[in-house]
Amino acid sequence: MEAAWFFLFISISITFLTKLIFNFLSQTRKKSGNLPPGPQPLPIIGNLLLFRKSFNDLQRIPHSLHAKFGPIITLHFGSRPAIFIADRFLAHQALVQNGAIFADRPPALDGREQVVITTALYGSTWRVLRRNLTAEMLHSSRVKSYSHARKLVLERLLRLLKVQSNSGVHPVEVIKHFHFSMFSLLVFMCFGDNLEEKKIKEMAHVEREMMLSEENRNLTIEEIRGLCSEFLNGGTDNTATLLQWIMANLVKNPHIQEKLYMEIKRVMGDVKEMVKEDDLQKMPYLKAVILEGLRRHPPLRFLLPHAVTEDAVLNGYLVPRNGTVNFIMGDIGLDEKVWEDPLSFKPERFFSGDNKDGEGFDITGSKEIKMMPFGAGRRICPGYALAMLHLEYFVANLVWNFEWKAVNGDEVNMEEKHEFSVRMKYPLQALIFPRF
Numbered sequence: 001m002e003a004a005w006f007f008l009f010i011s012i013s014i015t016f017l018t019k020l021i022f023n024f025l026s027q028t029r030k031k032s033g034n035l036p037p038g039p040q041p042l043p044i045i046g047n048l049l050l051f052r053k054s055f056n057d058l059q060r061i062p063h064s065l066h067a068k069f070g071p072i073i074t075l076h077f078g079s080r081p082a083i084f085i086a087d088r089f090l091a092h093q094a095l096v097q098n099g100a101i102f103a104d105r106p107p108a109l110d111g112r113e114q115v116v117i118t119t120a121l122y123g124s125t126w127r128v129l130r131r132n133l134t135a136e137m138l139h140s141s142r143v144k145s146y147s148h149a150r151k152l153v154l155e156r157l158l159r160l161l162k163v164q165s166n167s168g169v170h171p172v173e174v175i176k177h178f179h180f181s182m183f184s185l186l187v188f189m190c191f192g193d194n195l196e197e198k199k200i201k202e203m204a205h206v207e208r209e210m211m212l213s214e215e216n217r218n219l220t221i222e223e224i225r226g227l228c229s230e231f232l233n234g235g236t237d238n239t240a241t242l243l244q245w246i247m248a249n250l251v252k253n254p255h256i257q258e259k260l261y262m263e264i265k266r267v268m269g270d271v272k273e274m275v276k277e278d279d280l281q282k283m284p285y286l287k288a289v290i291l292e293g294l295r296r297h298p299p300l301r302f303l304l305p306h307a308v309t310e311d312a313v314l315n316g317y318l319v320p321r322n323g324t325v326n327f328i329m330g331d332i333g334l335d336e337k338v339w340e341d342p343l344s345f346k347p348e349r350f351f352s353g354d355n356k357d358g359e360g361f362d363i364t365g366s367k368e369i370k371m372m373p374f375g376a377g378r379r380i381c382p383g384y385a386l387a388m389l390h391l392e393y394f395v396a397n398l399v400w401n402f403e404w405k406a407v408n409g410d411e412v413n414m415e416e417k418h419e420f421s422v423r424m425k426y427p428l429q430a431l432i433f434p435r436f
């Protein structure tokens with residue numbers, strides 16, 4: 001008798017569960033219209049199980065799903081479908097050709113106000129904040145005191161490396177120094193030498209004077225504070241991480257380091273001084289080294305999540321207003337249809353084949369996207385020109401002042417560690433020999 005009750009209970013439960021799952025699946029299908037394909041979501045948890053292992057999975061799983069489902073896919077986390085795009089033509093169609101529609105950000109999960117550039121919804125607050133940052137950076141490239149700050153920070157780094165190098169006797173670990181240098185530069189640009197509240201208020205006043213906003217609105221102190229912290233966070237880590245990847249490649253490939261050194265020597269002659277900002281324009285191979293670093297090791301593998309301002313259609317699929325749109329740019333720079341032998345570090349590729357444009361390579365992807373380490377379109381990183389300047393200036397001087405050698409032959413462990421940005425799993429250690 002008990003067994004009969006048990007079987008009845010089990011069969012009712014199975015019928016009930018089957019119905020629940022069936023209803024959920026048909027509702028998802030109905031709601032999703034013609035969403036891009038993807039793995040079937042489970043009730044309530046969607047595709048969350050795919051990402052149960054680690055942060056690394058978040059970076060790698062969409063890659064393997066694209067191989068199965070195509071260049072545009074949908075995953076479900078909670079109530080919002082997440083669209084993932086890993087194709088350069090679709091990225092161009094979305095970010096450049098339909099820039100205004102794809103320039104939004106998703107609403108914050110915790111309902112917080114989105115009043116910094118990175119998270120601000122596409123609209124007037126974002127426009128005001130971004131114009132202020134851009135104006136400040138434009139200003140910074142012309143202002144002598146910023147140039148002077150760059151020189152002081154670099155001199156400090158070179159001095160420190162010289163002391164630590166002890167003529168190649170001990171390996172030096174550089175990432176902390178790179179980080180500190182980039183941070184100091186941005187702090188200087190934000191605050192000068194005064195971190196007081198008073199200074200922030202003064203800046204608010206200056207911003208009032210130079211306000212470029214359409215609305216003619218003044219920034220609040222909170223907004224200025226937000227801008228400064230965004231400037232420091234956005235600018236420090238990515239640039240320092242990339243600087244380390246580039247130096248690691250120069251250590252691993254001594255012939256590239258030598259070629260770069262010879263280019264710098266041609267410009268500097270016998271002058272044993274620091275390479276100046278103006279000298280950088282005469283160094284196309286240096287530019288190619290930096291571009292190759294950005295292609296091979298973009299610090300961010302995904303753009304920040306985008307959203308659309310209205311339902312849109314991409315590649316015949318619906319991109320819904322209530323979803324997020326994620327672009328996997330790491331894969332675009334490694335596409336073997338565009339880049340021959342994409343995993344190798346070869347700055348020469350920027351002077352040959354389809355990429356003859358060399359120095360004129362368009363990193364903004366406005367005509368065509370071949371890589372997009374800074375994004376593309378309206379949300380492109382506003383700090384890209386500053387980051388390129390910092391990278392060129394630092395790499396040129398690090399190579400001009402020191403010869404960099406691996407601790408064991410030419411062996412440098414290039415394994416990646418995927419956190420918010422993609423770092424070296426084993427931070428670069430190098431023997432460095434002062435050249436003069």
Ligand code: HEM
Nearest residue numbers: 117118231234235238239303304373374375379381383387
């Ligand atoms: C090598 C260095 C850097 C890399 C690789 C980088 C990369 C990126 C990427 C991929 C985005 C997302 C674009 C998108 O969502 O479409 C971004 C956004 C942003 N970056 Fe950078 N960045 C770098 C340096 C900087 C610097 C130096 C600053 C500030 C001075 C900065 C400030 C920002 C800001 C404010 C945003 C948000 C833009 C918006 O939402 O409108 N970044 N960056």
